[in-house]
Amino acid sequence: MKYKGSAWIAWIFLLPSLLTIGLVLFYPLAKEIRYSFNDHHGQFSFQHYIELFGSFFSSNSVFRDVIFQTIAWTVINLFLQFTIGLILALLLNRIRKGRAIYQTLLMIPWVVPSFVGAYAWLWLFHDRFGFMNQALHKIRLPIFHWLDNGTVTMLVVIMVNVWIGVPFMMMTFLGGLRSIPKSLYEAARMEGASPWQQLTNITLPLLRPIAATATALGMIWTFNMFNVIYIVSSGGPANSTETLVTYTYQEAFQNGNIGIASTYGVVILSFVIAFTLYYQRVWKANQNEGMY
Amino acid sequence: MRKSNKWVHILLGTASFISIFPILWLLLTSFKPVSEIYSDTFRILPKAFTLENYVDVLTRSGGVFWTWLLNSIMISLLTTVIGLILSTTAAYAISRFRFRGRKGITMSFLFTQMFPGILLIIPLYLMIDQLGLLNTYLGVVLAYLAITVPFCVMVLKNFFDTIPIEIEEAARMDGCSQLGIFWRMVLPHSLPGLAIAAFYSFLTTWNEFIIAVTFLKSDDMYTLPVGLQQFVNQFNTQYHLMAAAAIIITVPTLLLFFFAQRLMSNRYFYKKG
Numbered sequence: 001m002k003y004k005g006s007a008w009i010a011w012i013f014l015l016p017s018l019l020t021i022g023l024v025l026f027y028p029l030a031k032e033i034r035y036s037f038n039d040h041h042g043q044f045s046f047q048h049y050i051e052l053f054g055s056f057f058s059s060n061s062v063f064r065d066v067i068f069q070t071i072a073w074t075v076i077n078l079f080l081q082f083t084i085g086l087i088l089a090l091l092l093n094r095i096r097k098g099r100a101i102y103q104t105l106l107m108i109p110w111v112v113p114s115f116v117g118a119y120a121w122l123w124l125f126h127d128r129f130g131f132m133n134q135a136l137h138k139i140r141l142p143i144f145h146w147l148d149n150g151t152v153t154m155l156v157v158i159m160v161n162v163w164i165g166v167p168f169m170m171m172t173f174l175g176g177l178r179s180i181p182k183s184l185y186e187a188a189r190m191e192g193a194s195p196w197q198q199l200t201n202i203t204l205p206l207l208r209p210i211a212a213t214a215t216a217l218g219m220i221w222t223f224n225m226f227n228v229i230y231i232v233s234s235g236g237p238a239n240s241t242e243t244l245v246t247y248t249y250q251e252a253f254q255n256g257n258i259g260i261a262s263t264y265g266v267v268i269l270s271f272v273i274a275f276t277l278y279y280q281r282v283w284k285a286n287q288n289e290g291m292y
Numbered sequence: 293m294r295k296s297n298k299w300v301h302i303l304l305g306t307a308s309f310i311s312i313f314p315i316l317w318l319l320l321t322s323f324k325p326v327s328e329i330y331s332d333t334f335r336i337l338p339k340a341f342t343l344e345n346y347v348d349v350l351t352r353s354g355g356v357f358w359t360w361l362l363n364s365i366m367i368s369l370l371t372t373v374i375g376l377i378l379s380t381t382a383a384y385a386i387s388r389f390r391f392r393g394r395k396g397i398t399m400s401f402l403f404t405q406m407f408p409g410i411l412l413i414i415p416l417y418l419m420i421d422q423l424g425l426l427n428t429y430l431g432v433v434l435a436y437l438a439i440t441v442p443f444c445v446m447v448l449k450n451f452f453d454t455i456p457i458e459i460e461e462a463a464r465m466d467g468c469s470q471l472g473i474f475w476r477m478v479l480p481h482s483l484p485g486l487a488i489a490a491f492y493s494f495l496t497t498w499n500e501f502i503i504a505v506t507f508l509k510s511d512d513m514y515t516l517p518v519g520l521q522q523f524v525n526q527f528n529t530q531y532h533l534m535a536a537a538a539i540i541i542t543v544p545t546l547l548l549f550f551f552a553q554r555l556m557s558n559r560y561f562y563k564k565g
Contacts, residue, residue, distance in 0.1 A: 009470050010389035014397065017382035017441060024438040025404055028415035035415070088307055091300050098301065104550075105308035111549045112315055113499035115517055116538045119524060120314035123321065123531050131317055134334040163311065224408035227501050245410045252414045253506060265411050276406050 029269075035262035048263040062239060062247070063264075070223070070243040073158065077222045080162045082215065085169025090203070092170070093177045103174075110167035118231035121160045125232075150240030153233050157241050161228045165221065169214055176210035177203070209286040216279040223271060244268050315542070322346065322535035329532050345536035357537070359512055360519040364498060367429055367515055371436040372493040379441050379489060380482075383448035384474055388457070398449070404442040409502060412438055417506060427509040435503045440496055444489040451485030452478065484555070491552045495545065516541045 039045035052063045088106060092099055109117055124131045125146040133143040147153050180203065188198050226245050229235060235242035235250060242250065244264060252261035321329055322345050324338040350357050386398050416435050417426075425431030455478060463473045479486070501517045508514050511522070520541065523534040 006470075007389065007391035010385040010391045010394075013381040013385035013389075013474075017378040017445065018397070020378055020434075020437055021400075021404070021441060024416065024434050025407075025412065025442075028412050028419060028438075031415040031419070032411070084307075088304070091304050094300050095297060095304075098304075102304045102308050106304075106311050108315060109311050111546055112542055113501075113517070113545055115499070115501040115520070116318075116542050117314065119520065119534055119538055120318045122524070123535070124314055124317060126531065128332075129330050129531070134332075137332075138334040163314070167311070220406050224410075226408070226410060230502065245408050248410050249413070249502070252417075258414065258418070261414055265414060268408060268411055272406050272408070272411070276403055279406070 032262045032265045035258055036266045038259055048259050052263055065239065066242050066244055066247045073243050074219060074222050076158050077161050078215065078218050081165040081169050081218055084166050086173050088170045089173035089177055092174055106170060107167045109163050114164055115227045115231060117164055118160060118228045122232050125156060147233055148237060150237060153237060154241050157229050157232050160232055161222065161225055165218060169218060172210060172214040173207060176207045180206050212282040213286065216282050220275050318535045318538055322539050326532050345532045349533050349536045356511055357519065360514045360516050363513060364515040367432055368494050368497040370429060370433045371440060371497045372490050375437055375440045375444055375493045376489060379444035379448055383445045383452055384478060387449045387452035401442045401445045409439065413503060413506060426507055427513050432504060432507050435507065436497050436500065440493040443492060447489050448485050451482050455481050487555060495548060499545065
């Protein structure tokens with residue numbers, strides 16, 4: 001089906017994009033790895049790595065805090081997005097009337113630019129004039145400083161990101177639900193299976209491949225998410241909502257530590273490689289199951 | 293059956309409400325006069341509906357908002373056009389030819405899609421600074437190509453894979469050159485794929501925040517997202533202007549998205565290879 005003997009033409013077609021990608025992707029990436037191995041005089045050294053990993057177990061290691069916060073951020077986000085997305089998809093799949101309207105409304109957080117969504121939430125949580133505190137005040141409850149406490153702020157930024165991420169999960173699951181043959185359910189009903197049994201024995205097992213893909217993609221997107229944290233909490237208070245991605249930015253562009261920031265970059269790169277390998281495995285497994 | 297459906301509607305209704313509420317609140321804020329927005333009296337609907345925030349956003353500082361709009365349009369269009377030229381040719385080569393290194397190149401396009409922008413932004417910033425391209429269209433467009441090209445290549449490759457090669461062989465018999473085949477036979481047959489790639493490039497660029505905030509330094513070069521950030525940052529808390537500007541930025545995004553969705557629900561888009 002493919003042309004074989006004309007490799008040089010292929011290279012001519014490829015050349016412009018390879019040059020561009022080389023210039024804006026691979027060259028910078030190589031540069032970044034090199035910066036991470038430079039000391040302050042530009043000599044090769046492991047200084048930055050020693051600085052990060054050497055103090056990993058000391059009580060004031062920002063690096064360790066950031067790693068744990070990144071893991072908490074990613075895991076909690078993914079769990080909530082997955083669960084809520086699945087429930088909404090199952091609910092949508094049960095009705096006909098009004099489904100198109102619900103679906104459109106539920107897609108809004110995904111369609112709106114993420115920075116607009118983040119600013120909208122920031123405004124809801126404004127200390128004095130935001131909706132949340134004004135509503136609390138109205139019903140005579142004490143107002144709450146949403147962005148002053150590390151744990152609460154983390155929950156707030158996670159909530160904002162869940163709000164953004166749920167529609168993707170929902171649509172993916174909905175696609176998966178539609179691909180399940182109706183005859184399976186008919187057969188199960190004939191055998192007298194309860195709705196719960198149908199869910200656990202037919203729906204969920206058949207959704208597994210698509211759930212794995214959605215999880216892998218959701219994990220990468222959540223890990224990479226910058227706008228929500230940068231806009232809503234700026235990583236604060238006291239770095240308590242910094243993730244690897246936002247803290248790298250702060251080190252580079254607010255503290256001017258290019259070396260340390262690049263080392264953080266290499267740590268991010270290793271996470272991304274791990275995710276990609278996982279994603280590839282999922283993708284191959286799905287192909288073997290013949291779902292796609 | 294009836295009863296359970298009632299609960300389905302209650303749950304879906306609640307979820308729908310939560311998903312639109314922040315944006316709805318922004319919309320309501322944008323129509324409130326400043327005196328109502330920054331007041332301790334809680335009110336949901338604007339008491340005195342006004343367009344003054346929109347007028348303020350569009351006319352302040354000699355109408356700089358229009359400059360931001362123009363910058364956003366120019367940067368998004370440039371990225372989309374250059375990105376499509378680069379990715380259609382690359383995707384065609386990967387889809388149609390067998391050559392050494394094909395697999396490696398395909399894998400690297402796949403892999404680089406996973407990169408968070410932050411990974412590239414530091415060295416790109418230094419490089420673009422050295423080239424003297426900070427605060428220019430070209431500098432930002434170069435950075436955006438790093439994001440859009442890998443994705444577009446994969447989308448278009450999958451699309452080209454579905455076009456029967458017989459079309460091309462027939463054209464070759466008639467003496468058409470390789471570039472002619474690509475231009476006259478392959479591209480016209482891939483319009484839906486090109487549309488997806490173009491929508492993706494345009495929307496990604498239009499909505500891009502952090503590279504624009506970092507690379508664009510003077511307010512005559514800002515794109516809309518950077519301009520929006522000027523209204524609410526550590527020095528400034530003009531939520532009334534932010535709300536109006538955010539709504540103006542979001543409307544084209546919503547329109548483009550729902551237009552694209554209708555296009556994609558066309559069965560042509562679901563044709564399997």
